[in-house]
Amino acid sequence: MSSPHVSGPQEWAQFAPWANRQCWLYGCDLATELKQAREEGKDLSSVEREFARLMKIEADAGYMETMLTGKRGRKWFDAAMALIDRVPTLPLRRDYAFVEPDDLAGIRRQRARTPAVPAWRGTKRALTARVRGGFLGRVAGCLLGKPFECVDRASIRAYAEHTGNWPLQTYQREPSAAELRRILAGERKRPVREWQARYYINRLNGFPGDDDINYTLLGLLVMERHGRDFSPVHMADLWLGQLPLLSTCTAERVAYRNFIDGCLPPASATWRNPYREWIGAQIRADFFGYAAPGNPAQAAEWAWRDASISHVKNGIYGEMWVGAMLAAAFVLPTWLEIIRAGLAQVPRKSRLHAGVTRILDAHAAGASHVELIDSIHAEWDEVIAHDWCHTISNAQVVTAALLGGGDDFSEIIRLAVQAGFDTDCNGATCGSLWGVRHGDAAIPAKWLKPMRNRTSSSLREFPTGPLDETADRVAAVAVKLAG
Numbered sequence: 001m002s003s004p005h006v007s008g009p010q011e012w013a014q015f016a017p018w019a020n021r022q023c024w025l026y027g028c029d030l031a032t033e034l035k036q037a038r039e040e041g042k043d044l045s046s047v048e049r050e051f052a053r054l055m056k057i058e059a060d061a062g063y064m065e066t067m068l069t070g071k072r073g074r075k076w077f078d079a080a081m082a083l084i085d086r087v088p089t090l091p092l093r094r095d096y097a098f099v100e101p102d103d104l105a106g107i108r109r110q111r112a113r114t115p116a117v118p119a120w121r122g123t124k125r126a127l128t129a130r131v132r133g134g135f136l137g138r139v140a141g142c143l144l145g146k147p148f149e150c151v152d153r154a155s156i157r158a159y160a161e162h163t164g165n166w167p168l169q170t171y172q173r174e175p176s177a178a179e180l181r182r183i184l185a186g187e188r189k190r191p192v193r194e195w196q197a198r199y200y201i202n203r204l205n206g207f208p209g210d211d212d213i214n215y216t217l218l219g220l221l222v223m224e225r226h227g228r229d230f231s232p233v234h235m236a237d238l239w240l241g242q243l244p245l246l247s248t249c250t251a252e253r254v255a256y257r258n259f260i261d262g263c264l265p266p267a268s269a270t271w272r273n274p275y276r277e278w279i280g281a282q283i284r285a286d287f288f289g290y291a292a293p294g295n296p297a298q299a300a301e302w303a304w305r306d307a308s309i310s311h312v313k314n315g316i317y318g319e320m321w322v323g324a325m326l327a328a329a330f331v332l333p334t335w336l337e338i339i340r341a342g343l344a345q346v347p348r349k350s351r352l353h354a355g356v357t358r359i360l361d362a363h364a365a366g367a368s369h370v371e372l373i374d375s376i377h378a379e380w381d382e383v384i385a386h387d388w389c390h391t392i393s394n395a396q397v398v399t400a401a402l403l404g405g406g407d408d409f410s411e412i413i414r415l416a417v418q419a420g421f422d423t424d425c426n427g428a429t430c431g432s433l434w435g436v437r438h439g440d441a442a443i444p445a446k447w448l449k450p451m452r453n454r455t456s457s458s459l460r461e462f463p464t465g466p467l468d469e470t471a472d473r474v475a476a477v478a479v480k481l482a483g
Contacts (some may be wrong), residue, residue, distance in 0.1 A: 084274070219284065359399045
């Protein structure tokens with residue numbers, strides 16, 4: 001399919017850019033595009049000077065909406081879009097060591113051979129308990145991390161310490177005025193913003209919903225409606241019918257914009273999408289793992305169908321990895337085996353495989369959990385949005401939390417959140433994996449009671465209702481598909 005037509009900045013001015021990055025068109029993010037292209041091995045020698053020129057103009061002008069209607073602004077916008085459109089045509093560097101296909105057949109050819117995973121042999125009742133555990137664990141881990149989303153590791157500790165919750169033992173409450181003054185008196189502490197503060201436990205009357213849960217429910221809906229053979233286009237159509245645009249972020253919002261403009265998968269993942277390897281797909285894997293107990297390859301295939309509408313390369317692999325781990329968690333006894341079963345579904349010469357393997361090797365060599373997290377922070381700068389929200393940095397955090405937390409639910413989600421980076425996503429993924437291994441009855445009551453059996457989502461089909469009924473529906477559909 002040819003590239004979609006976008007008439008200009010006014011057409012998309014209603015779509016607020018992510019975080020503090022103000023620009024006319026969501027995805028017109030030169031700094032992220034440059035960093036992304038460099039990491040995926042593009043030979044940028046022919047475009048580096050143009051990136052530098054345009055980024056200097058942008059920096060000198062301040063927020064780009066000040067140039068929205070001027071001729072200078074339109075000229076900059078057209079040049080920026082032409083540059084972003086040129087990046088996909090650039091060759092890879094000759095010294096690039098990774099092999100990272102996007103297509104499913106290519107991904108499968110690049111996998112390493114690993115031992116087979118045992119089939120699931122349990123009863124439907126046992127499977128129901130395990131799927132319910134995965135979903136409820138996901139909600140709990142998400143809620144623990146949510147007030148700290150976009151907050152750096154040092155600030156997370158400051159908020160928790162000054163409110164008597166360090167190390168994290170329960171959901172974060174709102175600090176008093178005096179506590180907040182002490183928190184923000186620290187050097188370069190990042191404040192929790194109002195949209196995050198609504199997730200403080202003292203403000204809640206149930207789980208208020210989050211994109212991490214929206215996508216789990218979308219996985220359920222697409223398989224309810226289209227069965228095991230759903231396609232990427234089915235998922236794209238479901239987004240348009242169920243998911244409000246402004247409930248999406250980064251690569252998902254870019255893909256949604258592309259759907260609206262008539263750009264279908266897989267082109268929807270690549271058209272003007274600097275966020276194409278960010279974490280968004282990795283948080284969408286869960287239902288596919290729930291519905292494929294003991295079958296990581298099947299879970300990874302379903303995850304690929306979903307991820308390919310918005311992501312490429314390691315963005316896709318992250319969802320395949322999590323989906324495969326969840327499928328393996330039904331039948332394998334240790335986190336190391338589960339993590340390796342997930343890696344077996346992604347290319348062995350990919351950056352994701354290398355990044356997760358680095359954590360596994362360091363752990364095997366005796367590195368402590370603190371040393372593992374410090375090494376991730378040394379590799380990635382969480383104050384840069386690209387590093388904070390990338391698939392690989394957060395996959396490494398998940399790996400370290402699983403290895404460090406053992407069989408303790410509270411410890412695993414605590415470690416996932418305290419590490420920083422994308423706290424709610426990593427807490428949710430770790431909680432889901434633990435819940436699948438141990439079942440709903442094993443989740444400590446202190447993590448479920450505060451939600452008062454109430455949950456919400458942004459989806460039309462899942463308004464506010466009882467949390468246990470939503471968990472029952474997730475389990476019922478997954479068990480039916482698994483049977």
